[in-house]
Amino acid sequence: MAHPSQLGFQDAASPVMEELLHFHDHTLMIVFLISTLVLYIIVAMVTTKLTDKLILDSQVIEIIWTLLPAMILILIALPSLRILYLMDEINDPHLTIKAMGHQWYWSYEYTDYEDLGFDSYMIPTQDLAPGQFRLLETDHRMVVPLNSPTRILISADDVLHSWAVPSLGIKMDAVPGRLNQTAFITSRPGVFFGQCSEICGANHSFMPIVVEAVPLEHFENWSSMMLQDT
Amino acid sequence: MSFQEGERGWTVMAGEEGAGQEKGFKLLGILDVQRTPCARDAILHGAGGSVAAGMLFFLSTSRVRRSFDVGFAGFMLTTLGSWFYCRMNNAKLRVQQRVIQEGIRNKVVYEGTSLDPTNRPRADAPSGPS
Numbered sequence: 269m270a271h272p273s274q275l276g277f278q279d280a281a282s283p284v285m286e287e288l289l290h291f292h293d294h295t296l297m298i299v300f301l302i303s304t305l306v307l308y309i310i311v312a313m314v315t316t317k318l319t320d321k322l323i324l325d326s327q328v329i330e331i332i333w334t335l336l337p338a339m340i341l342i343l344i345a346l347p348s349l350r351i352l353y354l355m356d357e358i359n360d361p362h363l364t365i366k367a368m369g370h371q372w373y374w375s376y377e378y379t380d381y382e383d384l385g386f387d388s389y390m391i392p393t394q395d396l397a398p399g400q401f402r403l404l405e406t407d408h409r410m411v412v413p414l415n416s417p418t419r420i421l422i423s424a425d426d427v428l429h430s431w432a433v434p435s436l437g438i439k440m441d442a443v444p445g446r447l448n449q450t451a452f453i454t455s456r457p458g459v460f461f462g463q464c465s466e467i468c469g470a471n472h473s474f475m476p477i478v479v480e481a482v483p484l485e486h487f488e489n490w491s492s493m494m495l496q497d498t
Numbered sequence: 499m500s501f502q503e504g505e506r507g508w509t510v511m512a513g514e515e516g517a518g519q520e521k522g523f524k525l526l527g528i529l530d531v532q533r534t535p536c537a538r539d540a541i542l543h544g545a546g547g548s549v550a551a552g553m554l555f556f557l558s559t560s561r562v563r564r565s566f567d568v569g570f571a572g573f574m575l576t577t578l579g580s581w582f583y584c585r586m587n588n589a590k591l592r593v594q595q596r597v598i599q600e601g602i603r604n605k606v607v608y609e610g611t612s613l614d615p616t617n618r619p620r621a622d623a624p625s626g627p628s
Contacts, residue, residue: 276530290589293534297581300529301574307526308570415603 269461278435281460282452285437287351295344361419361451369429369442372471376410384495390474404461409478413487414457422448433462433479441466454481536584540577547576
């Protein structure tokens with residue numbers, strides 16, 4: 269999860285997010301170099317004693333500052349497009365989960381084998397156990413098996429919502445009357461937090477998402493336990 | 499942050515955050531040199547290349563201002579070169595890591611079966627009717 273005053277990304281929990289982190293580092297280095305160059309040019313322009321009031325054009329510099337940005341943009345675009353297509357690859361999911369956005373909670377349905385469905389409400393601050401995270405914990409988590417490609421179908425019951433989990437690199441709008449699909453693989457066990465990312469009313473900030481990645485055996489035990497409870 | 503086993507499985511508990519976590523140093527406020535892989539090496543190589551290029555130019559021409567320009571150009575080129583070289587090597591290592599992980603996973607699944615890639619046919623086994 270995010271820590272207070274965090275500016276950068278959270279650690280990646282899926283291969284796609286790892287790729288996004290690497291791409292971000294690559295682009296940030298380019299941005300840093302361009303910023304340094306601009307800073308240097310500003311200092312050089314301000315401190316120079318040279319002046320030429322009669323200069324009208326300069327073909328060389330025009331060519332340089334056309335070709336150089338074009339090359340930089342290609343350098344950024346190629347890895348970007350690679351990741352874009354990587355995110356759209358069909359990866360034969362082992363499990364399909366439906367996530368429905370409501371005002372103001374999420375509900376999850378695991379209907380591949382049995383009819384398992386439950387709601388996921390935020391735990392109010394006054395009911396938190398010591399060590400739990402304020403505004404992030406929910407009463408029921410979306411549990412997924414580790415290292416298994418999982419498809420998630422996202423929709424909404426009433427107004428627009430958005431299902432987002434930053435450490436998995438996922439954000440997908442939940443639109444009433446529309447089914448949006450995305451897929452992910454959790455590459456390490458853990459608990460990953462997210463929050464609703466589309467304004468949906470008074471309690472928009474109080475409908476978090478919690479994904480728990482566990483080994484398959486634990487996932488099977490959990491789903492049996494949930495089926496018995498319902 | 500620590501994981502503790504609770505009623506509903508593993509729970510993330512807020513622990514002693516920051517113990518062992520250094521505050522990253524950001525160049526120009528944007529590039530976290532300590533946490534970004536290859537960044538520290540690239541900047542250090544760039545600084546070295548800049549000093550070397552600037553000094554060499556100055557020693558050969560005695561032009562101060564132009565030496566700074568050459569030094570800066572050296573910084574840009576050396577940083578970029580070092581960055582891409584390191585990132586390329588990192589990317590190759592990551593691919594190898596994934597292949598190895600996949601192999602370990604498959605080994606557990608396929609060991610002892612006919613799909614085991616390490617299964618070699620025995621030389622003394624009869625291949626046809628005797």
